[in-house]
Amino acid sequence: xxxxxxxxxxxxxxxxxxxxxxYYAYSEYxxxxxxxxxxxxxxxxxxxxxxxxxxxxxxxxxxxxxEKVLEIGGPIKALEQDDKGFYTVVLGAEESMSAVRCVIDxxxxxxxxxxxxxxMVRVRGLCVQYSADDMGLGSDLILNRCCLIK
Amino acid sequence: xxxxxxxSFVLIALSQFVSAQKYFTKNGxxxxxxxxxxxxxxxxxDNRTVTCVIDAANGNIQFKAAMKAFTFxxxxxxxxxxxxxxxxxKFPEAKFAGNISNMASIALDKDGSYPATxxxxxxxxxxxxDVETAGKINVxxxxxxxxxxxxxxxxxxxVNVPGVVSDKxxxxxxxxxxxxxxxxx
Numbered sequence: 001x002x003x004x005x006x007x008x009x010x011x012x013x014x015x016x017x018x019x020x021x022x023y024y025a026y027s028e029y030x031x032x033x034x035x036x037x038x039x040x041x042x043x044x045x046x047x048x049x050x051x052x053x054x055x056x057x058x059x060x061x062x063x064x065x066x067e068k069v070l071e072i073g074g075p076i077k078a079l080e081q082d083d084k085g086f087y088t089v090v091l092g093a094e095e096s097m098s099a100v101r102c103v104i105d106x107x108x109x110x111x112x113x114x115x116x117x118x119x120m121v122r123v124r125g126l127c128v129q130y131s132a133d134d135m136g137l138g139s140d141l142i143l144n145r146c147c148l149i150k
Numbered sequence: 151x152x153x154x155x156x157x158s159f160v161l162i163a164l165s166q167f168v169s170a171q172k173y174f175t176k177n178g179x180x181x182x183x184x185x186x187x188x189x190x191x192x193x194x195x196d197n198r199t200v201t202c203v204i205d206a207a208n209g210n211i212q213f214k215a216a217m218k219a220f221t222f223x224x225x226x227x228x229x230x231x232x233x234x235x236x237x238x239x240k241f242p243e244a245k246f247a248g249n250i251s252n253m254a255s256i257a258l259d260k261d262g263s264y265p266a267t268x269x270x271x272x273x274x275x276x277x278x279x280d281v282e283t284a285g286k287i288n289v290x291x292x293x294x295x296x297x298x299x300x301x302x303x304x305x306x307x308x309v310n311v312p313g314v315v316s317d318k319x320x321x322x323x324x325x326x327x328x329x330x331x332x333x334x335x
Contacts, residue, residue, distance in 0.1 A: 031225045032224065033221070082179060086179075086198055103177075103219065128216050128218035131216060134214075135174075137176065140201075144221065
């Protein structure tokens, strides 16, 4: 009787652990990238501040900002739309070749379509790369999966 | 005085002409498909941060893409791609430098669909290999679009696929590039 009770406890524990492990594996496997609207930004800066940080000390800026969610404010230099309709909002000064390039999540396509070049905007996105000027086209900071901040 | 003015005008006009011979984009797209034939899931990702420059004068072509900008449907797959497969912190960019060998037969100022033979060196995961592919350049109402697709053997770039997922991930990845180009001013 005692042995049978212990066996049942162990069996239930194994089943509970197995189910928990299975649920964790299933949810982890199906996990999606979070929407930037639901993520708190690690840093909030202007386009000039963040570009200055990378130009001044690349190693330090990489450590501080890469793979972090950033909220960047600045003037819209260009609104670029590719042939599939996806937008990139380019933040920067008209006369500069360097900029913060914000690849917009398709959820915000309609919202971005209403923006105007030259107006100020705040964008939140994942900082993925500071692209150095090795093609004579200026240096760019690239933010991916971006959303607009109202 | 008149001669100086004329020379200045010619130089400015010439510089405009020379600079207009380059075409570029910073929002080109690149996608890859490394789905194994028997895999129940798609191993695909897209990247919309491709920088590309074509020099119409000599056919030189360069592009680069930020590895961490590849977006997968599943976050776990994306994490494995960056951390275990292409080590994107150590090798943050994929680069290509090459030449369109038949550039002389491509008129970027005239509407048409032009085949392009592209040869060059692709650097990925710190490994550089020769690549040759047949691409296409479309010119329509002044809009220039360059497209190309080719396959790479993952082992050529020392991208190791663990045995546990070898039935899902193909040994080759099909890469598709699509760039809308503008004149470089």
